[in-house]
Amino acid sequence: MAARPVSNLPSGERLPLIHHHPLRPCQAGVAAHPRDMSHPFASGAKKVRRFREGVLTRDGWQCRICATLLTDGASHERSAVVDHIRPHRLRPDLTWDEGNCWALCRGCHADMQGIEKRLSPDADAIAAAKLRRRGIGQDGWPVG
Numbered sequence: 548m549a550a551r552p553v554s555n556l557p558s559g560e561r562l563p564l565i566h567h568h569p570l571r572p573c574q575a576g577v578a579a580h581p582r583d584m585s586h587p588f589a590s591g592a593k594k595v596r597r598f599r600e601g602v603l604t605r606d607g608w609q610c611r612i613c614a615t616l617l618t619d620g621a622s623h624e625r626s627a628v629v630d631h632i633r634p635h636r637l638r639p640d641l642t643w644d645e646g647n648c649w650a651l652c653r654g655c656h657a658d659m660q661g662i663e664k665r666l667s668p669d670a671d672a673i674a675a676a677k678l679r680r681r682g683i684g685q686d687g688w689p690v691g
């Protein structure tokens with residue numbers, strides 16, 4: 548006697564299992580610039596995920612300015628942002644240079660965007676101004 552196939556229907560008929568993938572927005576690059584698809588990190592490409600994770604792991608998932616512990620995802624105030632110290636628009640050659648990137652919280656990243664606006668297009672002045680902010684919390688007092 549032939550073995551009866553395992554069935555998931557009362558009729559004994561076998562249906563292929565269908566795996567539903569809910570439409571899920573990719574979280575890889577959205578934290579950096581939510582609506583800016585020209586940003587090199589805006590795509591969910593594997594290269595982007597690996598690069599971001601490399602920087603975040605190196606920095607211990609901690610904001611390099613205010614030392615806030617960071618979380619994944621894009622919508623939390625502690626969501627990790629990988630920021631280009633020298634902006635990628637001014638120094639596209641440093642876009643994929645880990646040494647030009649650091650982990651920030653959203654609040655500190657917003658401060659960095661202010662610095663970029665003020666000092667653009669001088670990438671070196673922007674970098675110097677950003678790095679001077681290390682160790683200063685969002686309340687303006689030294690961290691730690």
Ligand SMILES: [Zn+2]
Nearest residue numbers: 610613652655
């Ligand atoms: Zn911060």
